[in-house]
Amino acid sequence: MKPYEILLNDNKHWAARKKAEDPAFFERLLHVQSPEFLWIGCSDSRVPPDQITQTEPGEIFIHRNVANLVVNTDVNLMSVVDYAVNHLKIKHVVVCGHYGCGGIKAAMSNTDFNQVLNMWLRNIKDIYRIHRKELEAITDEESRVNRMVEINVKEQIFNLAKTAMIQRAWSNDQRPDLHGWVYDLHDGLIKPVIEMKAGADLDELYEFEGL
Numbered sequence: 001m002k003p004y005e006i007l008l009n010d011n012k013h014w015a016a017r018k019k020a021e022d023p024a025f026f027e028r029l030l031h032v033q034s035p036e037f038l039w040i041g042c043s044d045s046r047v048p049p050d051q052i053t054q055t056e057p058g059e060i061f062i063h064r065n066v067a068n069l070v071v072n073t074d075v076n077l078m079s080v081v082d083y084a085v086n087h088l089k090i091k092h093v094v095v096c097g098h099y100g101c102g103g104i105k106a107a108m109s110n111t112d113f114n115q116v117l118n119m120w121l122r123n124i125k126d127i128y129r130i131h132r133k134e135l136e137a138i139t140d141e142e143s144r145v146n147r148m149v150e151i152n153v154k155e156q157i158f159n160l161a162k163t164a165m166i167q168r169a170w171s172n173d174q175r176p177d178l179h180g181w182v183y184d185l186h187d188g189l190i191k192p193v194i195e196m197k198a199g200a201d202l203d204e205l206y207e208f209e210g211l
């Protein structure tokens with residue numbers, strides 16, 4: 001069997017098992033999706049959102065990219081946030097990074113990854129520059145990368161709060177709450193690093209008026 005055929009085969013077994021355990025499983029999910037969570041995570045294959053949170057299909061709306069970035073000119077990500085916030089009316093947004101993230105490490109190096117990846121990683125370099133003093137006081141390289149992973153998650157939470165989309169939902173609906181988490185590959189545990197409840201204070205430079 002070819003590797004991709006194994007996936008298709010495993011899918012058949014999974015579908016059969018789900019149906020055996022719960023005959024109404026697929027029927028229930030067919031007509032409605034009402035997840036409470038939007039998850040913005042790293043594309044890293046070792047950080048599967050539903051497995052590490054033990055959630056079932058229908059529970060989390062998911063977007064993943066390299067190093068879990070919230071870039072406000074990214075039409076893909078912003079469409080996901082728009083749909084999740086304004087149509088699915090989700091209550092919580094989670095940005096989840098992970099220690100040892102390859103995207104963060106790459107951005108902290110001087111390697112030329114060629115056009116497109118360089119463009120993406122520049123967003124991370126800009127965050128590093130703002131926090132350079134704190135980061136460069138950390139002598140151990142692994143610890144420095146891991147601190148940068150935490151700082152990156154915080155900045156992505158701020159990036160969400162800076163959007164009119166989130167601010168409008170905060171003022172109209174008192175949701176969603178924003179949660180910044182970091183997953184540890186060593187023990188499978190998630191560490192919360194920041195929480196911004198709906199309506200939390202932010203730098204007035206980014207506050208929109210008349211929402």
Ligand code: CO
Binds near residue numbers: 067098103
């Ligand atoms: Co990563």
